[in-house]
Amino acid sequence: GAGVSQTPSNKVTEKGKYVELRCDPISGHTALYWYRQSLGQGPEFLIYFQGTGAADDSGLPNDRFFAVRPEGSVSTLKIQRTERGDSAVYLCASSLQGGGMETQYFGPGTRLLVL
């Protein structure tokens, strides 16, 4: 079946602009996660959705970052007033129910470059 998909694959924007990154999880997966990966580092957790609600947003770096999942499927990560330090690969993952013993399946990521 189809895996996790993310669009766009690459996004180049200018400092101060607004961007939206989209994630389509595996069909039927109720849990969805966003991570951010800087060059040479491991992914770092941003936010976790269980259904439509954000169950843990402790990883969002500041209030310029926001994510939604209005129908419990597709999720959008929104970044306002982008800064050069936001440049990274943004990874989305989903899992079946969100239990701690589940495998998280990752999408290919969106590479964001802020000029």
Add this chain to the structure above:
Amino acid sequence: SQQGEEDPQALSIQEGENATMNCSYKTSINNLQWYRQNSGRGLVHLILIRSNEREKHSGRLRVTLDTSKKSSSLLITASRAADTASYFCATDWWGAQKLVFGQGTRLTINP
């Protein structure tokens, strides 16, 4: 902050040799997982080991977990050029759904 630390940061071996990567973590965990990443993009899940398990096998992969030392190792036997990638360990703990990743080991298999 990152919980895990992989060792070594980079490893280069000849095709056919075995590759061993280590991961250490700081707090008590529920599970530990290993992922592979090619070219800095999507991560592929390799294996999950629970905190009450000590060893797990999957094909050419062997993972061990020592909770007393807060460490895990990933062994890839009979390496192939296609195994060239970055390998990450990730941990989770009771009550938390997020994964905490280490910095990864860059593995290069030379033909």
